[in-house]
Amino acid sequence: MSTLTAPEAPTPVVGGPVIDLRGIAKTYKTGALEVTALRDVNLRIETGEMVAIVGPSGSGKSTLMHILGCLDVPTVGEYRLAGELVADMGEDSLADIRNRHIGFVFQQFNLLAALPAWRNVELPLVYTAIPRSERRERAIAALDQVGLADRVDHRPNELSGGQQQRVAIARALVTEPALLLADEPTGNLDSSSGADVLSLLHQLHDQGRTVVLITHDDDVSRAAERVVRIRDGQVSEARRGDLR
Amino acid sequence: MTWRDTFLTGLEAVRLHRLRSILTVIGILIGIAAVILTVGLGKGAQAQVKEDLNSLGTNLLIVSPGSSTSSTGVRGGAGSASTLSQSDADALASRTTAPDIKSVAAASSTSEELTAGTTNWTTSVVGTEPNWLTIRNRKVQSGRFITAADERKTAAVVVLGSDTASELFSGRNPVGQTVTVNGTSLEVIGVLESTGSSSTTSNDDLAIVPLSTAAKRLVGSSARTSLSSIYIEATSPSTITAAYQETNAELLALHRITTTSSADFTISNQQSLLTTVSSVNSTLKVLLAGVAGISLLVGGIGVMNIMLVSVTERIREIGVRKALGARPRAIRRQFLVEASVLGLAGGLCGALIGLLGAIVIPHFTSTRIIFSPEAAAIAIVGAIGLGVVFGVYPASRAAKLAPIDALRTE
Numbered sequence: 181m182s183t184l185t186a187p188e189a190p191t192p193v194v195g196g197p198v199i200d201l202r203g204i205a206k207t208y209k210t211g212a213l214e215v216t217a218l219r220d221v222n223l224r225i226e227t228g229e230m231v232a233i234v235g236p237s238g239s240g241k242s243t244l245m246h247i248l249g250c251l252d253v254p255t256v257g258e259y260r261l262a263g264e265l266v267a268d269m270g271e272d273s274l275a276d277i278r279n280r281h282i283g284f285v286f287q288q289f290n291l292l293a294a295l296p297a298w299r300n301v302e303l304p305l306v307y308t309a310i311p312r313s314e315r316r317e318r319a320i321a322a323l324d325q326v327g328l329a330d331r332v333d334h335r336p337n338e339l340s341g342g343q344q345q346r347v348a349i350a351r352a353l354v355t356e357p358a359l360l361l362a363d364e365p366t367g368n369l370d371s372s373s374g375a376d377v378l379s380l381l382h383q384l385h386d387q388g389r390t391v392v393l394i395t396h397d398d399d400v401s402r403a404a405e406r407v408v409r410i411r412d413g414q415v416s417e418a419r420r421g422d423l424r
Numbered sequence: 425m426t427w428r429d430t431f432l433t434g435l436e437a438v439r440l441h442r443l444r445s446i447l448t449v450i451g452i453l454i455g456i457a458a459v460i461l462t463v464g465l466g467k468g469a470q471a472q473v474k475e476d477l478n479s480l481g482t483n484l485l486i487v488s489p490g491s492s493t494s495s496t497g498v499r500g501g502a503g504s505a506s507t508l509s510q511s512d513a514d515a516l517a518s519r520t521t522a523p524d525i526k527s528v529a530a531a532s533s534t535s536e537e538l539t540a541g542t543t544n545w546t547t548s549v550v551g552t553e554p555n556w557l558t559i560r561n562r563k564v565q566s567g568r569f570i571t572a573a574d575e576r577k578t579a580a581v582v583v584l585g586s587d588t589a590s591e592l593f594s595g596r597n598p599v600g601q602t603v604t605v606n607g608t609s610l611e612v613i614g615v616l617e618s619t620g621s622s623s624t625t626s627n628d629d630l631a632i633v634p635l636s637t638a639a640k641r642l643v644g645s646s647a648r649t650s651l652s653s654i655y656i657e658a659t660s661p662s663t664i665t666a667a668y669q670e671t672n673a674e675l676l677a678l679h680r681i682t683t684t685s686s687a688d689f690t691i692s693n694q695q696s697l698l699t700t701v702s703s704v705n706s707t708l709k710v711l712l713a714g715v716a717g718i719s720l721l722v723g724g725i726g727v728m729n730i731m732l733v734s735v736t737e738r739i740r741e742i743g744v745r746k747a748l749g750a751r752p753r754a755i756r757r758q759f760l761v762e763a764s765v766l767g768l769a770g771g772l773c774g775a776l777i778g779l780l781g782a783i784v785i786p787h788f789t790s791t792r793i794i795f796s797p798e799a800a801a802i803a804i805v806g807a808i809g810l811g812v813v814f815g816v817y818p819a820s821r822a823a824k825l826a827p828i829d830a831l832r833t834e
Contacts, residue, residue: 251747251828272751279749290744290831294440304748306429351748 196263198358198390199225199248204257206243206413217243218413221257225392227358230385232393232404233415240413242363245394249361250278262358279307283352287364289344291336291351297323298332301351308355322350326380342373349380353389360384360391366400378403425754434761437734438769448730449770452810455720456774456803457781462712463799464782468792469705483526483658484559485668487512487675488690489650507688508651510635512678516656522670524663525656529556532638533652538631539604540592547588549605549631551638552655559657567599567614575634578641582610586618587628603631608641664693720806723770724814731763731818742822743830752823759819760812767811771804778803 204221207214217240225231235241246252247259250266253274259266262281266274278284283304291300301319310318323332326346336344345365352360362381366374382403385391393404401407409416438445489507513530516522531552538545550556557569565586574581582603589598589612598612610633619627633642658667668691675689676682735742742755782795 246828249747251831272753275746275749275751278747284747286831290740290747292741292744294436303745306433307425307745307749307751307754312429355749 197224197226197260198229198262199223199392200258200260201247202258204247204254204259206240206247206252207255216413218247218254221413221415223408223415225390227390228385228388229406230382230391230393230404231406231408232395232401233408233410234395234398234401235410236396239410241394241396241410243413244410244415245361245363248359248392249282249284250274275307279304279355281358283349283355283357283360285345285348285352285360285362285365287367289336289341289348289368291344291347293336296333296335297328297339297347297350300336300347301354303351304355318354319350322354323347325353326350340373341369342376345369345373345377346380349377349384353384358390360389361394362391363394364396365393366395366397374400425750425757427757430754430757430761431765433758434765437738437758437762438765441734444730444733445766445769448726448766449773451726452720452723452767452770452807453774453777455716455723455810456771456807457777458716458719459713459803459806460775460778460795460800461781461785461793462709462716464778464793464795465712465791466705466709467794467796468786469708471794472792473705483661483664483667484561485656485658485664485671485691485693487654487656487671488692489652490688490690507679508654510651512675513651513654515674515678516654516671521674522667524659524666524670526659527555527559527657529553529559529655530635530651531556531653531655532635532643532650534638534643536605536631536642538588538592540598540601543592543594545588545591547585547629547631549582549633549638549642551633551635551642553635556632556655559655562619563617564614565617566597567612569614570632570634575636578636579634580608580610580637580641581613581633583614583616583632584612585616585628585630585632588631589615591629605631606642610637668693720810723807724810727763727766727811728814728818730766731759731815732821734762735759735818735822738822739825739830742825743827743832746825746827747831755825756819756823759822760815763815763819764808764811767807767809767815768804770811771807774807775800775804 201221201223204218204223205216206218207216209215221244233241233244243252247254248261250261251274253259253266253268261277264277264281266277284290292303295303298316298319301322302315305315305318320329320332323329326349328343328346328350331339331343331347336347339347345368349360349365352362360381365377365381369377378400381391381393391404393400395401407417487508508530510530513528516525517528519525529552531550533548533550535546536549538547538549552570553575554569554571556562557564564583567583569583570579570581573579582605584592584598584603592598592603593601598615601612602609603612604610616628616632656667656671658664671691672684672687676684676687679688681687745755745758746752778800779795782793786792
């Protein structure tokens, strides 16, 4: 399997789909009990798309997010991320793929409280071979991109919720990943900073980035041009217009 | 992830939880300081013993009258019988009968009162020969020692030990002065240099006179011809055993005794003393090493404990790092470095405390502690090792956490 995207190379891989899920199923075994979280999921997301994956809790939404984020591997089926086949390939390789191709934005922000903003943004680069001086430069550039150039040395507890989520977005952007994967990015924010974050994601989409939003909130999904619904472990698609 | 980044991350975690880190470090510190002081005490005691024995004279054998064996009640205790004579000493001095003996000094010692002006002082007056000085490894601080001429002339001269001199003359120069013993006036011709040894106090409190003077002028009747000890110097450290055997055989023959077990004299040497003292020392050392080892173990368990707490507390951080692309190895290293930084800090502080202890403690007690840099280096390396060994389990637990589970934890 060749690497199509070098860690430093900018997105996107022009042409092929960023995400290509074929016949994905995931079953969890707890003792004798088997729980099917996903069944026969087929999904293609092209480069530069902004897609919302919407579903109520218990729908298999989190499982799908974990598989998309290479935090978990499917029981059945084939997943290609930016052309790379993701299989049960061992923790090291999965870690490398996450580092190279995916920028995570979590509901809880998940910033490290002890580190200033730029060190948080730098974090994914620490696990690459990029030298220190360049890491700092890139972290500051990413913070600038999300409008926090003046908050470089602030610690998370000195920032508002909206600002913290923007630091998290900068952290997701800093590796120039093929995919921005945002899991309920507005779930912990008030409506106005939530709207800020959504418009930032939108802006990034306009710059050509591939954004996948996972949410239970129809208002959030309206920000996306394409909505994938998930219910009982199965996906169904609806064009944006159909929701209105 | 480079080692530099790993190290900085580990260091940061230690700094972030300052109090917790300090407490853990104290745990290790106590262990390391204990090890260093134990080794230092052991070395100090050994050096002390060696020095004490060397101050008695090198390659020295001492023959005392009487047997120290307690098998029969007939013979007197060691030192009290009068079974050694000048002829014994003369026979041993012969190169033909005892080729491994370099020189011999006969000595008779009695306790007498010395008077100088209005001051008097009771000490042991030793009548001996000129080569006593070299055999006993002593030096003259001022004046001169007794000579063969003094011996021949039964000269009324005396050489004082440094303590005796200061007791009698307190500050004045004793050389040329006169002391009176049993009504006999003796001229002080010299003062011995202090041995500086603390354990054998009598080494500096004595008065030396020629053997003939002691026998003819100072001591009466029975003690006249008997000796209280014969000092023998072997030709080299390797011939001590041979010299011992020659002495033993010669004296048995002279005293017409057939079996060694019924000998009426006792030969002692430094080696036998050294062995006794070091066996006592090594018992003590094992005991102290045990205590030091246990405190090190307790320190190590402290590291493990704190690292487990640290891992549990930072599950979320571990999850985030893993989601962002940290391999399990990077996480494991991060926590191992954290543990070894604790170990290193404990080792360095422990070595410092040990060094301070080695300097300060001897000022309050008579114990000597020798700080050994090698032991300190080994202790510091050991402390890092301790951190690593006891950090392995918590670190691999952190590395094995599944990123999803780690992220899910509140």
